Amino acid sequence: MVRPEEDVRRLIVAAWPRLFRFACGLCGNRADGEDLAQSAVERALLAASRYRTGESMEAWLIHITRNLWRDGMRRRQVRGVVVSDEMVDVERPQAAQAEEHVMAMDALRAFAYLAPAQREVAAMILVEGLSYQEAASALGIPIGTVMSRLARARSALIERPNGHDPEIAPEGSRT
């Protein structure tokens, strides 16, 4: 007999790649995104008995991940995330670093410069592919607020395609 926890494990494994990207979007860099996604999975496994069969695993994981992220930010009392070349995981093989620099740093870096409220909406809708309604439910805010935050996030991402903005430095980059 398959125990309920096994079903949860399987669903989490299936959702893992999307969860990973979503967490990267929230953090604005891959290394922190990986840590966040892993913490979210640990949290989800501890709470596995509370997962109700039929409920969307993705929505459940997004909820957990987003709360962990918000909680971590509150604790650190920072508004953004440091994104610097130095922060790229130094233990990873050179090839992987180079590959990511070329292919994945730009949009990721740009996300780090969004205000948290915009970033979570952008990560949910633009990265994770949630509908406006799903994002509104996940965040407990009106759909109109989702739309305005998304519009501001898009605008910022278009204006600062690489995250570079001399006017706005992400928190933590100060010397």
Added chain:
Amino acid sequence: MMIDDETLGAFIDGALDCGEHERVEDCVAREPALAARVAALRALGERIDADFAAIVIRPPPGSLAAPVATRRSMLNSWAPMALAAGFAGLTLGVFGAQWMRDGLLLFPADGEMRAGGMLSAALDGTPSGQTSGQVDLLYSVRAADGSVCRAFRVSSRAAAQEGAACRSGAGWRVVVLAASTSQGSGYVAAGADDTNSVEAAIDALDAGAPLSRIEEQRLIDGRWPPLVE
């Protein structure tokens, strides 16, 4: 007519109701400024899709690895990935997580398992019969499709694993990874019914006899050039 970014965003997201969608579509068709903004919003979406798809996804944490008794069902959830990559066998979980930490494997988004730093370097430059770090190179073969594949054994802290990797682009695609048959292990590979899944995978590649030392050295010196037709 002026249409705000919220509405244009909802337009490209398909989130407007029918009448509204058509109205916006009409305006966009008539006004170049709106068309340019819609194009910019769409381009942003494509860039985000591409950039996030390129993020190297590493395997889930080891705590997701199921106990031995349920490992097979656990592996089933990886089956679509394994099939997509043409894996003859694949075992993750404890080994996979360990390997990630050791920089031996990468796990990109498309489900293809690729050799990471240490393993890739060993495959690139170490002749068969020799050892590079934790990696023993066993032999090299030419697959029916012309690509070169190498069998290897890795002795990590956790256990010994055998595998085969085929040269693909600028790196190595790991086509099979299984608990070494020379060691008793509590974990089974996806191809556990095979007596030796690395051998089975090499057979499945329709490979000929192992390359001679001279042939292999030529490939190493030439940095594994693709076969010229």
